[in-house]
Amino acid sequence: MTDSTRAGALATLGGVDVPALAAREGTPLYLYDAAAIDARIAALKAGLAGRRARVCYAVKANSSRAILARIAAAGLGADIVSEGEMRRALAAGFRPEDIVFSGVGKTRTEIQAALEHGVGRFNAESIEELDLLDALAAARGVSAAVALRVNPDVDARTHAKISTGKAENKFGIALDQARAIFRDAARWTALRIDGLHAHIGSQLLTLDPIREAVARMAAFGRELQGAGTVLRSIDVGGGLGVCYRAGHDHPPALEDYLAAVFGAFEGFDGELVFEPGRWLMAEAGILLARVVRVKRGDTRRFLVLDAAMNDLIRPSLYEAWHDIVPLVPANRPLREYDVVGPVCETGDTFAQGRVLPEVEADELVAICGAGAYGMSMASTYNSRQLPAEVLLERGGYYLIRRRQSWEEMTAGESLLQERRTT
Structure with a gap:
């Protein structure tokens, strides 16, 4: 698949007009393709048919409750590693007896x-x-x-x-x-x-x-x-x-x-x-970001996104590669970019020396393979709001997590109102 073909496919992922979705729900934005998730589940079931075998989805890969509910409804179990994941799994419909605690x-x-x-x-x-x-x-x-x-x-x-x-x-x-x-x-x-x-x-x-x-x-x-x-x-x-x-x-x-x-x-x-996790979810998701600006240094060209390491930490934490696809018209000239976010860390870098079609401020890019260990590892570092998540299905979408509000970000904090002793 050529870059332009891939960009076209991502711009209409799940039958949805992705640029219109970004205008409505904002960016950064996690998008998950329900059909891709269902296809992986179906492939697993077919491969295990007639065998005495069970699948327990690794909840840590993506713990959004709507995703968990879809996986539970398909008859899979859950592999958890914390009480919080257990409570998410139970709330999403997994039967307790189908949960494995690792x-x-x-x-x-x-x-x-x-x-x-x-x-x-x-x-x-x-x-x-x-x-x-x-x-x-x-x-x-x-x-x-x-x-x-x-x-x-x-x-x-x-x-x-x-x-x-x-x-x-x-x-x-x-x-x-x-x-x-x-x-x-x-x-x-x-x-x-x-x-x-x-x-x-x-x-x-x-x-x-x-x-x-x-x-x-x-x-x-x-x-x-x-x-x-x-x-x-x-x-x-x-x-x-x-x-x-x-x-x-x-x-x-x-x-x-x-x-x-x-x-x-x-x-x-x-x-x-x-216990699959990444295999079920990674390729079903993208992180959609908007270009804040193109910054030209003495020797490098920086593509500055509104998404950052707090939204997707894998490149910073693991030096992980994610394909980055600008959603721009075909046949633009190629340019070399360092793709970075706005967080005040040099490590807030998605890619270095990445050759991409020329991109301008305000245009969209899709960071691919973000369906696993993306949102589940996100944080509010630099007091940045957690992004929204949507599930795309049959030409429409569900908002499965709204963008965090400023009030929600600080809801558990308090001023020095009550001094306590042990």
Whole structure:
């Protein structure tokens, strides 16, 4: 697809006149294409048809309640990492029994809330967590289902900040320690430790680390079963990559990924659990921004947008590439720009030396691949309002989050009105 063709497609995304939408709702603005989300869900369902498998969407990727409600209505479960995500998932219609609680730092309060609401399974990451969970479940007189998150010590070959399966990472339990836990599982009388879990990282663009990880998990599972452990589920996490850079990123096909997983666990009669997040949402969303001005320095040309690192932090945090497509007429001359935002940080940069069609002040650009880890990581840094979000569907749109007001931004703050002591 040429740049001009892509710009034309983005200008009418979901059958909606995007420039008219920007004029009405303002920018920065997150846009999600409902058809793209539905297509990914349908592909997953087709790939898992006839298998004993479950999909638990990774809520952290995009936690907008309207998005969650759509995913819940499609019959998927939810993978959460906080009490807040649990409450969002429940409010969006996920059944408690279809929620898996992951995360290395679950607090006492969060575990109590999850037990109270009947969350289906905990992915536990340490003996200390097992001890706390056991005590809290016993106090409530309930039995909690647990999968141990193991650390298979596999290099995911992705950015260091989203690699989670190596021995030096904070996540998971080493295999030797996991063996001991399963051997002594009866010690935790209020827990049913009957599952395995692993997640080696995100944005995986090759199947090799996935094959290595699932092979180690499968071998470990067979070893445990041979020793008499009952395994009701094996959770293979998520991490399947997406195309952020057209013509450069070539993520594995879904069918090849599923074949690798099913091949590794052939003969396992329990349930396989998948936790996609980025793969479901990233390519379904764009961040729409307006050009504030084109600033010409001595050696560089800066394209200054009204969107900033607080709206989409991935380029600043991970040096992540996002395709940037100006919504401008075709056949304009190409120019090299540093694409930046207005935040007072040099790191507030979306791209350096990016060759784009010539852009003028007040025109629109689409930052692509922003449907995951965009709005969910947004902040009000520099006291900038959180952007609005819209869901595009069949030529119309839903405003699923209004732009934050100034009053809402400061609603929890107070002046020195009441001095308190401990």
